[in-house]
Amino acid sequence: MRLFYNPEFIGTKLFPDFFWRTINGKILLTFDDGPNPETTEIILKKISDLKIKSLFFCVGNNVFKYPELTREIFSEGHLIGNHSFNHSVLLGKPQSFVRNEIQKANVAIESAIGIQPEYFRPxxxxxxxxLKRTLTELKMKNVMWNLLTFDYKNDLNIVKFALINFLKADSIVVMHDNKKNKSILSEEIELLFNIAKEKELEFGAPAECLK
Ligand SMILES: [Zn+2]
Incomplete structure (x- = not known):
């Protein structure tokens, strides 16, 4: 059951140089799959109210379509990470394919915000x-997680269960900037904030949590 929420054990053995948890004992909140004109603004409003700095793993093609929105995330002090160009699964693909997916997204991100991302999430x-070899060549770091909220199932009770049972000091939490969970987005972020508070845990900014 635990591995279902937290792939940490197997992963850390095989890939110790990936980030599986934060390094500073603070929670890092991450959002995958954006930017998205339906949901990014909802997230930005909420995390600004709660004073949380997040890491957005953006899909290159979405960055290409919505550069303004990408700039908005960045200008509010959040970090943009690379989540491939087409959201294609990279496992089992040749290195030329993997490299192309990563580099194309880097180009889209750099043209939107002026800098290349340092972090990648597959x-x-x-x-x-x-993938590991390609990221090393590109001098990028892979960021996994130790807490999947399953928010894409769009059920706040499932998110609540995950957070109550598995949120801890060094959690890298995955949520989605995706219309699948649009109706619970604001509430799931608030829930995370409140459960962290009950457990007396702190949030950290991406740069300090990952280094
Ligand atoms: Zn994704």
Whole structure:
């Protein structure tokens, strides 16, 4: 049951140089799959109210379509990470494919915000030795997680269960900037904030949590 929420144990053994938790004992909140004109603004409003700085793993093609929105995330002090260009699963793909997916997204992100991202998260969390090698060559770091909220199921009770049972001091929490969970977005962020408070845990900014 625990591994279902937290792939940490197997992953850390095989890929110790990936980030599986924060390094400073603070919670890092991450949002995958954006930017999205239906949901990014909802997230930005909420995390600004709660004073949380987040890491947005953006899909290159979405950055290409919505550069303004990407700039807005960045200008509010959040970090943009690379989540591939087409959200294609990279496991089992040749290195040329993997590199192209990452580099194309880097170009889209750099043209939107002026800098290349340092952090990468693989679509659907599927990684490989080829991915690891490619990221090393590109001097990028892979960021996994130790708390999946399953928010894409769009059920606040499922998110609540995950947070109450598994949120801890060094959690890297995955939520989605995606219309699938649009109706619970504001509430799920608030829930995370409140459960962290009850557990007396702090949030950290991306740069300090990952280094
Ligand atoms: Zn994704």
């Amino acid at each position: 679509p659907k969390g599927r990684f490989s030795l080829t």
